[in-house]
Amino acid sequence: MLKNVTQPPRRDASLTRDTIIDAAISLLDTAGESGLTFRALAARLATGAGAIYWHIANKDELFTAASDSVVMRAMEAVLPGATPPACIRAVALAVFEAMDAHPWLGSALARAPGQLPTVRILERLGRQVDALGVPAERQWLAACTLLNYLLGVSGQNAANAAIGRANGLDRSHFLDSLSAAWSRLDAQAFPFARKVAGQLRTHDDREDFLAGIDLIVHGLQALQAGR
Incomplete structure (x- = not known):
């Protein structure tokens, strides 16, 4: 009997850390700190949150990287x-x-x-x-x-x-x-x-x-x- 195995999120090959940071800066400029969420960032990048987590561990790391x-x-x-x-x-x-x-x-x-x-x-x-x-x-x-x-x-x-x-x-x-x-x-x-x-x-x-x-x-x- 086959068991369901949870697969780790696949990396989006078109996504880079720099691309994510640039999008985060743009989002911060328009929506402010409260508007910077991984969901909003994923929507802006037309990707899934898991692809972003591959490059950035959490919001604090993203905030520091943007600055x-x-x-x-x-x-x-x-x-x-x-x-x-x-x-x-x-x-x-x-x-x-x-x-x-x-x-x-x-x-x-x-x-x-x-x-x-x-x-x-x-x-x-x-x-x-x-x-x-x-x-x-x-x-x-x-x-x-x-x-x-x-x-x-x-x-x-x-x-x-x-x-x-x-x-x-x-x-x-x-x-x-x-x-x-x-x-x-x-x-x-x-x-x-x-x-x-x-x-x-x-x-x-x-x-x-x-x-x-x-x-x-x-x-x-x-x-x-x-x-």
Whole structure:
């Protein structure tokens, strides 16, 4: 008597890990993190979930792989041969723009601390910190300061943009309203907020972000000059 034997899912020869990751990125961009499921991904790829599991073990692995792919492409845009400050600026801007284009990326990096996507960014920053002449015992602190600022501000900017889109907010109108509200705050309790209310209306997120990177780099250079 023949026994029924459960066969393992057959591999779809036309499916590759890169194809799956690219489809996952597209799905994340359009549907967000909650929309990334193996069922939705299988439908997009016109295949079965089993074929995807052959290449990717679970959603966490897929999420990390998608973020790593985006980070790798961002790092490719950073041209070699520039001065260390210019390279640090380029790395920072590449990640900032990647997060702006893929709002889910900040969450992906936060959920996978110490994993390859974040290490790629740290590696690029660390090489430039070394090239700046920062002593070996301070390089970890310097590189991590840059990394934490970069990820934090880029992630917040992407989150703000996503909230604005979800609520149909016009950036200029929103900042005008916020600036007006700040200018009416109590002068004794909020003197600084009142003073910069006008700048809030006209500020540029990208330029503010890069100015912060420059402040950190200039601080590192000043420390080196004062040794």
